[in-house]
Amino acid sequence: MLRCLHLADLHLGWSAAWLGPRAADYARQRDRILGSLSAWVLAPERQLDLVLIVGDLFETHRPPAALVEAVMAELQAWVDAGITVITVPGNHDEITYHDSVYQRYGQRWPGILITNPMPAPPLELAVGGEKLYFYSLAYTGGLTKADGFLKPFPRVPEPGIHLAAFHGSLDWQTGERGLPLTSELLAAAGYDYVALGHFHKPKRLQVGATTLVYAGAIASKGFSDIGCGQLTLVSLQPGTVQVDLIPWLDVDHQVLELDISRFADEEELITHLMALADPKLLLQVQLQGAASFLLDCQALTGRLARHFYHLEFVDTTVHVAPALLERWAQESTIRGLFVRRLQKVWQETDDEWEKAVAALALRRGMAAFLEGEGQHG
Ligand SMILES: [Mn+2]
Numbered sequence: 001m002l003r004c005l006h007l008a009d010l011h012l013g014w015s016a017a018w019l020g021p022r023a024a025d026y027a028r029q030r031d032r033i034l035g036s037l038s039a040w041v042l043a044p045e046r047q048l049d050l051v052l053i054v055g056d057l058f059e060t061h062r063p064p065a066a067l068v069e070a071v072m073a074e075l076q077a078w079v080d081a082g083i084t085v086i087t088v089p090g091n092h093d094e095i096t097y098h099d100s101v102y103q104r105y106g107q108r109w110p111g112i113l114i115t116n117p118m119p120a121p122p123l124e125l126a127v128g129g130e131k132l133y134f135y136s137l138a139y140t141g142g143l144t145k146a147d148g149f150l151k152p153f154p155r156v157p158e159p160g161i162h163l164a165a166f167h168g169s170l171d172w173q174t175g176e177r178g179l180p181l182t183s184e185l186l187a188a189a190g191y192d193y194v195a196l197g198h199f200h201k202p203k204r205l206q207v208g209a210t211t212l213v214y215a216g217a218i219a220s221k222g223f224s225d226i227g228c229g230q231l232t233l234v235s236l237q238p239g240t241v242q243v244d245l246i247p248w249l250d251v252d253h254q255v256l257e258l259d260i261s262r263f264a265d266e267e268e269l270i271t272h273l274m275a276l277a278d279p280k281l282l283l284q285v286q287l288q289g290a291a292s293f294l295l296d297c298q299a300l301t302g303r304l305a306r307h308f309y310h311l312e313f314v315d316t317t318v319h320v321a322p323a324l325l326e327r328w329a330q331e332s333t334i335r336g337l338f339v340r341r342l343q344k345v346w347q348e349t350d351d352e353w354e355k356a357v358a359a360l361a362l363r364r365g366m367a368a369f370l371e372g373e374g375q376h377g
Pocket of ligand 1: 056092199200
């Protein structure tokens with residue numbers, strides 16, 4: 001049995017410029033991910049044979065020298081412990097350029113560095129007591145010809161484990177620079193497991209006897225690219241693939257959609273957000289709906305920010321001013337009728353819950369009318 005840690009899209013060296021003075025501190029922490037993985041990788045009970053890095057190890061093709069040295073030292077420690085380490089360049093850390101990290105450090109790169117730009121006969125390796133055939137390529141601008149979709153090198157007839165690794169877009173032709181792949185052709189090539197990188201959301205697909213997996217990005221790259229925080233551990237025997245997903249890292253970015261209609265005033269909203277306070281959390285609150293109070297996001301940020309690593313608001317709320325309500329109530333229009341009806345419900349009921357529902361319906365309805373006006377005006 002061969003036990004493989006499938007990594008991809010770590011994007012080391014990525015920096016969140018919007019964090020301002022704390023960006024450097026955040027990047028330093030984020031770049032420690034390989035170091036923090038070491039104890040897990042090297043634990044004897046893990047019996048790990050292979051670490052596969054399927055592209056975008058670095059955010060750019062020219063990461064800072066200190067970062068490269070730290071990463072190489074970490075990988076070297078794994079190699080020294082008897083683990084086979086294979087690195088496939090990606091599109092962020094593209095090998096193409098003469099000053100690419102893989103061109104400059106290639107001679108010293110720990111373990112195996114994939115450099116062939118086109119599909120080639122597999123590497124033959126003995127790993128974990130198994131015969132391993134490894135198929136891959138390094139996307140190289142100008143040299144890699146996918147011609148629509150990549151035609152992968154077919155599995156050789158020898159018995160053993162047939163493992164492939166590609167950094168590219170599966171079943172999606174972008175038209176951009178990069179490596180377009182299809183699950184159909186990869187399965188037809190006859191591989192047991194295809195380790196994929198490029199898409200940051202984890203994904204698993206079974207096509208015939210072939211298992212195709214995007215490990216996903218462990219760490220976040222902002223609010224629109226939130227990390228999965230999990231490790232992909234693959235156990236392989238000829239003809240058998242087992243994939244285990246292991247929770248590894250607390251996901252530090254979070255997007256919260258919050259309908260503001262449910263809060264009577266700012267204090268209620270603050271109480272709600274304080275319940276999420278966490279000095280390690282980067283939180284984006286997307287406020288929606290209709291506010292019955294005047295919302296001041298800057299003041300809110302000022303009061304709450306110190307309870308989070310980072311806090312920001314995206315405000316798409318509509319403010320319903322009491323004067324507007326009174327004006328609409330006088331109109332002989334659909335919205336006037338709507339306002340009068342709900343006001344009547346609110347006035348005539350003694351039930352607190354019914355009152356609250358009527359008030360909420362009124363605010364949401366007015367927000368919908370106001371948004372409708374916004375779209376047409
Ligand atoms: Mn990536």
